[in-house]
Amino acid sequence: MYSNYITIMKQAYKINTRSLIISTSFTLLLLIPVLIMKPDTLLAERFFPGSGWIEVSLLAIYAGWLSQVMINTKNISNIRVKYWFFFSVIFFTQFLLGLFVNDKFLMTGDLHLPIPALIVAAPIFRGEGFFMPILLISTLAIVGPAWCSSLCYIGSWDNLASLKNRPKKVNRKQTIILRYLMIVLVVAVALVLKCVGASLTAIAVFAIAFGLFGVFIMLYFSRKLGYMLHCTTYCPVGGVVTLLGKLYPVRVKIDQNTCTNCNICSSHCKYDALSNEDINAGKAGWNCTLCGDCLTSCHASSISFSFFGMKKNVWEVYMAIVVGTHAAFLALARL
Ligand code: SF4
Ligand code: SF4
Ligand code: SF4
Incomplete structure (x- = not known):
C-alpha cells in the first residue's frame, strides 16, 4: 500500500527535464528581447512599467x-x-477590453480586425502592415504548421466545432x-479593391x-462533418501554412511493422491527414498540422x-518548442 503510494507520487511528480528546459527557454528566448527592446508590447509593462519581467517569468513557468x-x-x-x-479566450478578452474599456489593451493602440484572412489580404490592399505576415513566417520557421493546430486565435473555434x-x-x-x-x-479580391480605391469602410464590411x-x-x-472544414478549405492562411509548413523538417511517421491497420487514428485526425492510403504509406497526408492528436489515439x-x-x-522536443511558443503568444499575439 505504502509502496504503491510512493510509486503514484513519483509518477505524479515525474519531471521530464529536457522538455521543461526547452519549453521555458523558448518562452524566455522569444520574450526577453521584446522586454528589452520594446517593453510596451507586454501588457504588464503597459499598465505597470517595470513589471514586464514578472509577466515573462510567469509565462515561462506556465510553459x-x-x-x-x-x-x-x-x-x-x-x-x-x-x-x-485558452489562448483564443485571452486574445478575444483583450480585444473586447481594448474596444470597450481601455485602448491600452490593444497592442498597437489601433483596432485591427481579428480575421486571419487579412494576414494575406491586408498587406496586398494597403501595401504596408507586414507585422502579421512576418509573425506568421517567423512562427512557421519555429513550429512549422502548428500555427494551425496550436497558435491561431480562430482555428481553435473550428477545432471545437468539429469535436462534436x-x-x-x-x-x-x-x-x-x-x-x-x-x-x-482572396488575393484577387484584395487587388481589385485596391485598384478601384475602395474605402476602408467598404473593406471592413467585406x-x-x-x-x-x-x-x-x-x-x-465543421460541426456536422466532425472535420475542420473552415481551416482546411476556407481560410487562405491555412493553405499558406500547409504549403510553407512543408519546408519544416518534422513529419508524422507510421511504423508499418507495428501498425495494426485499425484506422483508429484516422477517426481522430480533424485535418483529414490520415486516410487508409496515408497509413499504408507510413506518413501523414498533405494537410497534417503536426497537432499530435494521433499519438493519443494509437x-x-x-x-x-x-x-x-x-x-x-x-x-x-517538438512539443516543448510549440508549448514555449504558445506561452510567448499569450504575451505577444494580440491586436
Ligand atoms: S486555417 Fe486560418 S483560421 Fe484555421 S488555424 Fe490556420 S490561420 Fe487560423
Ligand atoms: S499530427 Fe496526426 S492527427 Fe494531427 S494533423 Fe497530423 S496526422 Fe492528423
Ligand atoms: S491507430 Fe493508426 S497507426 Fe496506430 S495501429 Fe491503428 S492504424 Fe496503425
Missing part, C-alpha cells in the same frame, strides 16, 4: 508546467484543445483544390462578412514525429 502535462501522449488531444482555446462528431470522409482532392482557389480568390461566413462554416459544416505506439526522416521520435 514548463504545460510541457510536463503534454509529455504524456494520453493527454495530448485533450490538453491541446484546452490550451489552444467523428470525422466523416471528405473528398480530399476537392478540399485541396478549394483551399488553393480560396487563396487566389472582411467582417468573410469572417462571419467562416463562423457559419464552422458551426454548420494503441500500438506506431506513430512518431520524425526529424529529417530520422528514426528517432522527436515529439518531446
Whole structure:
C-alpha cells in the first residue's frame, strides 16, 4: 500500500527535464528581447512599467508546467484543445477590453480586425502592415504548421466545432483544390479593391462578412462533418501554412511493422491527414498540422514525429518548442 503510494507520487511528480528546459527557454528566448527592446508590447509593462519581467517569468513557468502535462501522449488531444482555446479566450478578452474599456489593451493602440484572412489580404490592399505576415513566417520557421493546430486565435473555434462528431470522409482532392482557389480568390479580391480605391469602410464590411461566413462554416459544416472544414478549405492562411509548413523538417511517421491497420487514428485526425492510403504509406497526408492528436489515439505506439526522416521520435522536443511558443503568444499575439 505504502509502496504503491510512493510509486503514484513519483509518477505524479515525474519531471521530464529536457522538455521543461526547452519549453521555458523558448518562452524566455522569444520574450526577453521584446522586454528589452520594446517593453510596451507586454501588457504588464503597459499598465505597470517595470513589471514586464514578472509577466515573462510567469509565462515561462506556465510553459514548463504545460510541457510536463503534454509529455504524456494520453493527454495530448485533450490538453491541446484546452490550451489552444485558452489562448483564443485571452486574445478575444483583450480585444473586447481594448474596444470597450481601455485602448491600452490593444497592442498597437489601433483596432485591427481579428480575421486571419487579412494576414494575406491586408498587406496586398494597403501595401504596408507586414507585422502579421512576418509573425506568421517567423512562427512557421519555429513550429512549422502548428500555427494551425496550436497558435491561431480562430482555428481553435473550428477545432471545437468539429469535436462534436467523428470525422466523416471528405473528398480530399476537392478540399485541396478549394483551399488553393480560396487563396487566389482572396488575393484577387484584395487587388481589385485596391485598384478601384475602395474605402476602408467598404473593406471592413467585406472582411467582417468573410469572417462571419467562416463562423457559419464552422458551426454548420465543421460541426456536422466532425472535420475542420473552415481551416482546411476556407481560410487562405491555412493553405499558406500547409504549403510553407512543408519546408519544416518534422513529419508524422507510421511504423508499418507495428501498425495494426485499425484506422483508429484516422477517426481522430480533424485535418483529414490520415486516410487508409496515408497509413499504408507510413506518413501523414498533405494537410497534417503536426497537432499530435494521433499519438493519443494509437494503441500500438506506431506513430512518431520524425526529424529529417530520422528514426528517432522527436515529439518531446517538438512539443516543448510549440508549448514555449504558445506561452510567448499569450504575451505577444494580440491586436
Ligand atoms: S486555417 Fe486560418 S483560421 Fe484555421 S488555424 Fe490556420 S490561420 Fe487560423
Ligand atoms: S496526422 Fe496526426 S499530427 Fe497530423 S494533423 Fe492528423 S492527427 Fe494531427
Ligand atoms: S491507430 Fe496506430 S495501429 Fe491503428 S492504424 Fe493508426 S497507426 Fe496503425
